[in-house]
Amino acid sequence: MQKILVPVDLSRDALPGMRFAIQWSRQHKAKLFFTHVLYIPRLTRWSDEQFESFANKERAERKRRLEMTVTDMYAQLGVSDAHYECLIVEGVFAEPTLLEYCRHHPDVSMVCMSTHGATGIQKLFGTHAGNMISGSGIPVIVVPKGYRMRPVKSILYASDLRNYQEELPKVAALAASCKAKLDVVHIVESDERQPDKATFEKVLSELCNYPVHLHFPGQDETRPMAVNLRRQMQQLKPSLAVLFTNQDRNFFEKIFMASNAERVAFSTPAPLMVFPKIS
Secondary structure, three states: OOOOEOOOOOHHHHHHHHHHHHHHHHHHHOOOEEEEEEEOOOOOOHHHHHHHHHHHHHHHHHHHHHHHHHHHHHHHHHOOOOOOOEEEEEEOOOOOOHHHHHHOOOOOOEEEOOOOOOOOOHHHHOOOOHHHHHOOOOOOOEEOOOOOOOOOOOHHHHHOOHHHHHHHHHHHHHHHHHHOOEEEEEOOOOOOOOOHHHHHHHHHHHOOOOOOOOEEEOOOOOOOOHHHHHHHHHOOOOOEEEEEEOOOOOOHHHHHOOOHOOOOOOOOOEEEEEEEOOO
């Protein structure tokens, strides 16, 4: 059974990630771990007994609020087949604490969290979601503000096709587990020779033993790569988009590490799953 870590900061900002995680758990019979990171400061004048008394009250109050938030969410969604736990994990900063928790719990298969629509490509890596993506050894799903729960029926895999033999089978397995349509998008740059679509589509389908729908949109060189990709997402309307962090400057970094001159808003139109580097 999949075990999914769902960070919750006890604000409305966490709700999109919670909604997606609940939908995912229903499709995959996964167990969710709604997790709140708690930092408990200690006054220097406190004795050990005073600090422990204060800490226990803080832990109990945050656990109560977390459980109430999760219970309310399931009630709002009308979901009764809940399979989850509520966890309080202590640490100073959220991302290092969550990453450390995942390292010590290898049975956790992915992280699902909200993103608040970073105001620039580069800024995504300064957000909580960006820090999780850049440091996680397991897939991270970031869910945009305004997401409403719906089944995963289509997956878009965006790639520069340099590592598709290793990456595509993973995405295909994901699509098969959802019984979802699989779209593969490769944005063709001006100096690149485009493969024959029908032939390459057949090769990809045979590689992963799953039907693949291939798209070769040309790049609008007056726009950053992020804009070109977002346009494809808006046209194809996937339930989930997938990227891998081992994309080099020609693709992944063009999206997430654009220069100041290229920065544009990248409020992803769909939940985005980012796989870690393939070793």
